[in-house]
Amino acid sequence: MSWFAGLLIGLQEIREHKFRSFLTMLGVILGVASLLAMFGLTAGIASSWRTTMQQMGGLERIGVIDAEVSLELADLAALSPGRTLADAEALRASSRFISHVSPEMQTGATLSATDGATITGRITGAWPDNLVVSQHEVQSGRFITPLDVERGSRVVVLGSTAARDLWPSEPEADRVGRTITINGRPFTVAGILVHYQREEDRQRNLRRGSTSPGSQRGGSVSLAGGRGMGGARRDPFQWKNNSIIVPLTTFYHEFRSGTEDAAPLAMAKIDQLNFRVRDLSHFREALDEASSVLRQAHRGIDDYGFDTREDWFDRMETSLRATQLSGGLIAGVSLLVGGIGIANIMLASIAQRVRELGVRLAVGARRRDIFLQILAESTVIGVLGGFLGLGAGVLLLKLLGAIAPMDNPPVVELSAILISVGFATVVGVLSGLYPAWRASNLDPISALRYE
Amino acid sequence: MAVVELSGVHKIYGTGPDPVAALDGVDLRIDAGEYVAITGTSGSGKSTLMHIVGCLDTPTSGSVMIAGEDISSARTDRLARLRNRSIGFVFQSFNLLPRLDVQKNIELPLVYSGVTARDRRNRAREAAEKVNLTTRLTHRPSELSGGQCQRVAIARALVNDPALILADEPTGNLDSTNGAEVLRLFDELHASGRTIVLVTHDPAVAARAGRRVELRDGRVIRDGRT
Numbered sequence: 136m137s138w139f140a141g142l143l144i145g146l147q148e149i150r151e152h153k154f155r156s157f158l159t160m161l162g163v164i165l166g167v168a169s170l171l172a173m174f175g176l177t178a179g180i181a182s183s184w185r186t187t188m189q190q191m192g193g194l195e196r197i198g199v200i201d202a203e204v205s206l207e208l209a210d211l212a213a214l215s216p217g218r219t220l221a222d223a224e225a226l227r228a229s230s231r232f233i234s235h236v237s238p239e240m241q242t243g244a245t246l247s248a249t250d251g252a253t254i255t256g257r258i259t260g261a262w263p264d265n266l267v268v269s270q271h272e273v274q275s276g277r278f279i280t281p282l283d284v285e286r287g288s289r290v291v292v293l294g295s296t297a298a299r300d301l302w303p304s305e306p307e308a309d310r311v312g313r314t315i316t317i318n319g320r321p322f323t324v325a326g327i328l329v330h331y332q333r334e335e336d337r338q339r340n341l342r343r344g345s346t347s348p349g350s351q352r353g354g355s356v357s358l359a360g361g362r363g364m365g366g367a368r369r370d371p372f373q374w375k376n377n378s379i380i381v382p383l384t385t386f387y388h389e390f391r392s393g394t395e396d397a398a399p400l401a402m403a404k405i406d407q408l409n410f411r412v413r414d415l416s417h418f419r420e421a422l423d424e425a426s427s428v429l430r431q432a433h434r435g436i437d438d439y440g441f442d443t444r445e446d447w448f449d450r451m452e453t454s455l456r457a458t459q460l461s462g463g464l465i466a467g468v469s470l471l472v473g474g475i476g477i478a479n480i481m482l483a484s485i486a487q488r489v490r491e492l493g494v495r496l497a498v499g500a501r502r503r504d505i506f507l508q509i510l511a512e513s514t515v516i517g518v519l520g521g522f523l524g525l526g527a528g529v530l531l532l533k534l535l536g537a538i539a540p541m542d543n544p545p546v547v548e549l550s551a552i553l554i555s556v557g558f559a560t561v562v563g564v565l566s567g568l569y570p571a572w573r574a575s576n577l578d579p580i581s582a583l584r585y586e
Numbered sequence: 587m588a589v590v591e592l593s594g595v596h597k598i599y600g601t602g603p604d605p606v607a608a609l610d611g612v613d614l615r616i617d618a619g620e621y622v623a624i625t626g627t628s629g630s631g632k633s634t635l636m637h638i639v640g641c642l643d644t645p646t647s648g649s650v651m652i653a654g655e656d657i658s659s660a661r662t663d664r665l666a667r668l669r670n671r672s673i674g675f676v677f678q679s680f681n682l683l684p685r686l687d688v689q690k691n692i693e694l695p696l697v698y699s700g701v702t703a704r705d706r707r708n709r710a711r712e713a714a715e716k717v718n719l720t721t722r723l724t725h726r727p728s729e730l731s732g733g734q735c736q737r738v739a740i741a742r743a744l745v746n747d748p749a750l751i752l753a754d755e756p757t758g759n760l761d762s763t764n765g766a767e768v769l770r771l772f773d774e775l776h777a778s779g780r781t782i783v784l785v786t787h788d789p790a791v792a793a794r795a796g797r798r799v800e801l802r803d804g805r806v807i808r809d810g811r812t
């Protein structure tokens with residue numbers, strides 16, 4: 136007899152005893168459902184984290200930050216010019232492992248559009264490399280160009296939210312080429328950035344049929360409505376959508392020079408300095424390269440450090456793994472219980488079917504045929520339980536989402552489905568082994584006599 | 587040609603202080619095409635003998651040849667194969683599977699001899715024709731009379747075209763009309779050349795067979811033409 140014939144007999148057996156089979160499967164169903172829910176939740180968190188991280192420049196982005204000067208150099212600390220534009224120029228000049236360098240100066244400012252509204256926001260003076268380092272994408276118009284920086288052009292690139300806030304009455308209009316004033320000085324809008332949002336928000340908004348960035352954002356806010364003040368859902372891209380970017384030189388001339396102790400441009404302090412690693416496989420080398428460049432620029436004073444996403448990434452992975460482990464443990468226990476349940480019911484059902492097995496033996500079934508028949512039956516129970524568990528898991532995730540909307544909607548990946556059903560199958564097979572062995576050792580005569 | 591050849595067969599039940607010798611030195615030879623009735627009082631060892639001849643059980647000692655093959659030391663898989671291909675067993679209590687329909691019950695031996703589903707269907711139908719049950723193929727045993735059940739069991743015993751058909755009191759659970767019908771089937775099978783061994787209490791039944799073997803206390807006390 137083939138496996139297939141065994142499977143058919145198993146299916147028949149299950150069809151004959153639907154309710155009993157369902158009860159038998161319950162443990163497996165719960166186990167698979169919790170396994171799938173656990174995978175779904177952690178995958179959801181992981182995928183949100185990854186997109187957020189990608190939008191913030193990915194692992195390749197490294198920030199230069201201030202650091203405590205070491206004790207032996209403390210007296211000399213004043214010798215270091217600190218983080219200046221010269222650092223950025225030096226990093227850009229040494230470009231073996233560093234592909235892009237983005238210095239930034241920032242200040243609060245008041246913006247107003249003559250044909251629109253007046254808003255306040257943070258404006259950033261940047262280089263063209265900022266486009267790559269901050270992972271910006273231009274929706275219309277263009278980004279800051281080298282020529283803008285060279286000439287100190289009065290152009291500005293606006294994030295989608297900033298643009299919408301400036302002209303709230305015309306959400307769909309193309310604002311490129313319009314003029315606004317920043318702290319009273321006229322600037323031309325050179326470009327508008329795309330509206331950044333998480334993948335799941337984007338899809339949700341697409342389903343709602345809204346297209347403009349403005350109404351998209353409105354949609355996402357109203358969706359979270361009722362949760363906390365103003366329904367402000369944590370949006371990792373809020374800061375990016377509020378970008379107001381002007382050429383660094385323009386920034387310096389318009390908003391920096393003369394205001395403070397007017398250092399020349401090259402020695403001007405910069406608020407942020409980020410660069411991008413050319414190739415992640417040379418991450419360490421890039422850090423070493425940047426370190427030696429900066430040591431020279433800072434005259435040997437170690438008043439700088441690096442902010443890498445690596446630690447962040449590691450922490451994220453560790454906490455994800457911890458969540459997976461605990462979820463997996465719960466799922467494992469219910470699968471174990473499910474397996475014991477299957478074994479138990481199989482033993483009971485064999486006891487009920489001793490005569491049937493005796494008849495099968497009498498007409499020529501071999502031990503291994505009986506073994507396969509019982510094993511196939513328990514496997515079918517396991518697999519069916521697995522599939523029902525998948526359904527239950529998806530329902531569970533939907534239910535969780537309905538009672539407690541999540542910042543990181545769960546993601547059901549194919550691998551999670553395969554692993555869950557795979558576990559259920561393994562449980563079905565394992566729990567059938569002992570009953571199958573018992574059944575296959577029946578002696579035909581005593582089986583036929585059995586009452 | 588001998589289909590069954592037993593010599594010095596013993597079957598001892600229990601290893602304790604008072605073991606029961608269900609068979610106590612049986613010599614028996616049955617040739618192809620014979621119709622043999624086994625008789626004897628209750629407990630004389632008829633069923634034990636049938637089980638050993640039917641490869642459902644093995645003797646404690648002695649040699650058993652079935653269709654030319656010594657089975658006294660055969661492995662369980664070999665015995666299963668003989669039960670499947672060479673022997674058709676009809677029980678007093680029918681032993682049909684209650685949750686399979688007639689068709690599937692008749693097919694059962696074929697499932698274990700690797701016959702394809704379509705061949706199984708055809709051969710089961712042929713066997714059903716031989717026992718006049720073609721109209722009941724989709725019924726379950728619980729929907730049949732005792733006589734019909736026993737005819738299904740006979741069809742199942744026939745379906746693999748075995749060298750030997752064994753029946754242990756096949757009419758024991760039937761009324762006389764149904765019993766007669768079943769016996770008529772055995773007569774037909776014998777007439778078509780099959781080897782039949784049948785256990786019975788009924789002298790009239792024994793009289794229909796060509797040869798009668800009588801057991802007492804596990805020994806053959808009479809063996810001759812009727």
Ligand SMILES: Nc1ncnc2c1ncn2[C@@H]1O[C@H](COP(=O)(O)OP(=O)(O)OP(=O)(O)O)[C@@H](O)[C@H]1O
Pocket residue numbers: 599600606607608626627628629630631632633634635
């Ligand atoms: N499994 C067993 N364990 C112990 N003793 C047994 C077993 N099977 C049969 N016997 C004994 O062997 C002897 C022969 O039994 P068997 O069933 O062969 O008798 P029988 O001739 O078929 O009787 P009946 O006409 O009542 O069916 C009996 O004494 C019985 O008690």
Ligand SMILES: [Mg+2]
Pocket residue numbers: 632633634754
């Ligand atoms: Mg008997």
